[in-house]
Amino acid sequence: MRLPVYLDHHATTPVDPRVIESVVTSMREDFGNASSSDNLYGVRAAEAVESAREKVATTIGATSEEIIFTSGATESDNLAILGVMGIKAGGDHCITSVIEHKAVLDSFRFLEHRDKKVTYLPVDHEGMVSTETLKTVMRPDTRLVSIMLANNEIGTIQQMSALSKVVHAGGALLHIDAAQAVGHIPVDVERLDADLLSFSAHKAYGPKGVGGLYVRRRRRRVAIEPLLVGGGQERGLRSGTLNVPGIVGMGVAFSLASKEMREESRRLSDLRDVLQEGLLSVGGVTVNGNMKSRLPHNLNIKIDGVDGKALISSVAKTVTFSASSACATQSVEPSHVLTAIGHSPESAHMCVRFGLGRWTSREEIDFVIDTVSKAILRLRNIRQG
């Protein structure tokens, strides 16, 4: 067992050795510039990119022409939201939810500063967006709705097909942040009827700094403005020399994930249930999120009378998990997701998140239950004493 035991797979995942192999090989062999179609090195690099594009497209039920490679889901979210709203023609209103990732929320804040109108949908105490509420806030000038598929803190998976119908009945476009979903649960752009969908390699055992945006071309051709201009790569939607080894690695990572998903998600949800039961048996512990519609490897709990950050640092040498999302851990502000599902700031600070992963073992889970349970009791005793 390698210490500390890593249970923070929503922040990032280790790179699968089979992915590392493909990245190293690609770095060595495909070093040409994928845009240099006039030389054989460039052609080879372009072939590696196109082969990866096909793998990525297949993973989410898209066609290759619908995949734009980016530096990750942050860029994809920015590109989708600012890209759609940047087109001159169209309504000025857009909708998102209050539990989105900062990459989405800050893109909408940016639009508000440019006089676009944004409605922030509330969620229920399990983190679910209601189709009824969405219906009531849709307007004739609503151009874009952006809702995440799976939440990075509490793991809640939205009833996206139902939300999608409401969006399209209202004549708007649907962007889905699927960074926590792709590679972990089935994601199909046709079944979801998505117009745009963001994903990232490093959340699914691929390298960091690479991701992509699905932009629908079949049935409805979705138009967006680029954020980066220059060499005109990626159909002019994302200029810049392509990160060939990163893209190749993402292709391999996504292929492996879709092949192994069924078995892996069953194994992880079983282990998660063991962890959940073990920690709940300490007493004064409750689960955040939706018990039915939840990521298989997620567990977010509230531990009465225990400060989450104090708990995390007290076991930091042996277990790694998180107080909230990785990007917000610098701040003392309570998580916007936890307050949105009804926690007071005090109660939100008692919440912690565990994210299991491909190499999480039963032995590790037993060790974590033992270590964290003892730490909880210790911290409660200190408080009382």
Ligand SMILES: *Cc1c(COP(=O)(O)O)cnc(C)c1O
């Ligand atoms: C991690 C994450 C992002 C950002 O992805 P990067 O590739 O790290 O930029 C966006 N949205 C969600 C839901 C995420 O979990």
